[in-house]
Amino acid sequence: MSLLTLDGVTRSFDGFKAINGLSFAIEPGELRAVIGPNGAGKTTMMDIVTGKTRPDGGSVRFDGHDMTKTDEAGSARLGIGRKFQKPTVFETHTVEDNLVLSLKDDRSVFGTLFSKTDHAARVADLLALIRLEDRRLDFAADLSHGQKQWLEIGMLLAQDPKLLLVDEPAAGMTDEETERTATLLRDLAGDHAIVVVEHDMEFVRQLDCKVTVLHQGSVLAEGALDAVSANEKVIEVYLGR
C-alpha cells in the first residue's frame, strides 16, 4: 500500500486553481523528485500534505490517516518532516538544543515542562552524522549557511519521519555541497520516503529517481528523467523554455 496518496486534490486561491485535480502516490522508502515551472503548485502541494493548507476537494491519505483534517503539528506527529528552502533553525539555541527539540519525545506542554529524558547518546550520533560535533555548544546563529542546512537535516532525521518533504535543497549551494546533498538523500531513501522539489535539473539527475512533473496544479508527466525530458508536453511547458 502506498505511504502517501493524493487523489483529485483541488485548491483555489481567489478563484485561481493553484492545485487542480492533482493525483499521485508515494511508496514507503521511495525517493521522488517533483519538478515544474514557477507557480506550478509545488509548495502548495507540500502545504496540503502537511496540513498547513486545506484542500477544497479530493483526498490526501498518509499512512492510513486523512491529512485534510490535521494541522502542521499533527502531520509532524504522524511522521512527516519538512525542510524549507531557506534553512530554518533556532538561531538563539545551541546546536545541541536544536537537535534535542527535534528528537522524538512527548510534545505536550506538561510533558516538556517535566521532561527528564536523557538525549545525550542520540544527540551525539546525530552530531557525528551532520559533522557538527565541535559546534555542539555554539549558537545556531553562528553557523555558516551550509552548516545550518546540515543542522536542519539533522533536525529532520531526529524526528525520524516516515516521509521527508524537501523544498529546493540545492538552492544557494556550491556544486560540491549539491553533490553531497544528493548522495545524502539517496542514502536516506529506503529508511524514509523522500519527496524533493527542485528546479536544478543537474541535481535531479544526480538523485537518479522517478520524476513527477507538475504543471498548473496537476501532473503533466511521470517516469524516469530521460523519458520525462523526451515528453513533448514537458518540453513545451517547461524544459523547452
Place this chain on the structure above:
Amino acid sequence: MLTPAPLNRKRLLNTRGWTFLIVLAAIAVGVPYLNATGALPDYAVSLIGKYLCFALLAIALDLLWGYCGILSLGHGAFFALGGYAMGMHLMREIGDRGVYANPDLPDFMVFLNWQELPWFWWGFDLFWFAAVMALFVPGLLAFVFGWFAFRSRVTGVYLSIITQAMTYALMLAFFRNEMGFGGNNGLTDFKDVLGFDLQSQDTRIGLMVLSTLAVALGFLICRAVVISKAGKVIVGIRDSESRMRFLGYRVEGYKLFVFVLSAMLAGLAGALYTPQVGIINPGEFSPANSIEIVIWVAIGGRGTLVGAAIGAVLIAAAKTLLTGLYPEAWLFVLGGIFVFVTIFMPRGVLGAWDSMIDEMWHTRGMDPRERRLAA
C-alpha cells in the same frame, strides 16, 4: 569506549539567581531593621513594597515577551484585576466602619442607593476567596483572550494592539459607576487585613516582606519554566514559530500556558500592591501603565528575568524622585532613557553587563561557551 558528555542542563539557580535571592533576603531583613533604627522613614517601607510588586509584574511580562516573543501591551489589566480582587476584600473588611456605617454595603454602593450586594461581590468577605480570585480572574481572562487570539494565529503587532484595546476597554468599563467597582474613585479607605491594621507600621513591614517572598517565588517559577524543555520550546516559538509547528509542537498550547501563568503572576503582584498603596482605581488599567511595564523590561534586559526586576525598580524609583521634583518632566525623561537604552544597550542593562563579561572572558582567552553552560 567514549561516553557522551552530559547534556547542557541549566541549573535552577546559577550565580545570578543566587545573587538575586540574596538581595531579596537582604531587603526583607535590612529594610525593617533600618526602619527600626530610624535610618529609613516609615513611608519608604511601603514604597519599597510597591517597587517589589512592580518587579514581580516585570518578571511576569518578561516570561511572556522576553522568552515567548509575545509583546503584551495590556499587562497592566491583569495586575489591576488582581489589585481589584484584593481591594474588594479590603472593602468588605471595612464592615460598618465606613462613613455610612452600613454593615452590608461598601460606602460607594450606599451612595449609589444600591439595596443589596451585587452577586460578583459575593464571597469577597473571605480572604482566601479574594486571594484565589486575584489569581483566577486574571488567569481566566488571559485564557479566554489567548484561546481565541492564538488559535486564530494572531501574532506580532496585531496581538499587541488587541491587548492594548483589552486594557483600554476594561479601563472604560471600570470607570463606570454602574459596573459596581467604585467608578473613577476606585476602592480605598481600607482599614485592615486579616485583623492587622493597615495603618500600622508593623503591617506595612509584613506586607513588604511578603512582597519580597512573592518576587522570589515568581522568579523561581519563571526560572523553572525557562530552564525546562518547555522553556526551550517557548524560545523556539519566539525564534521560528512555523518550524516549531512542523516539528510537531502545538504552539497555541505553549503560548496559552505562558500567557495564563504570566497573567496570574501579574495578578499576584496587583493583590500585594493594593494594600500597600491603600487604593486601586481604573487608572491602573490605562494603556500608558501597560506601556511603562514594557519599558521596564526593555531597559532591564529582555529574556533575563532578573533584568526585568532591576528595570522595574530603577525606573519606578526614578519616577518617584522626578515626579516629586518636576512632575511635567517625567514622560520626557522616561522617553529619553528608553531611547538611550534602545540605541546603546539593545539588550538592556543586564544584556550590556553580559556582553562586558563575555568580552572579559575573550580577552583572557577563555571559551565563553563554558559560561553559557552556567547561564
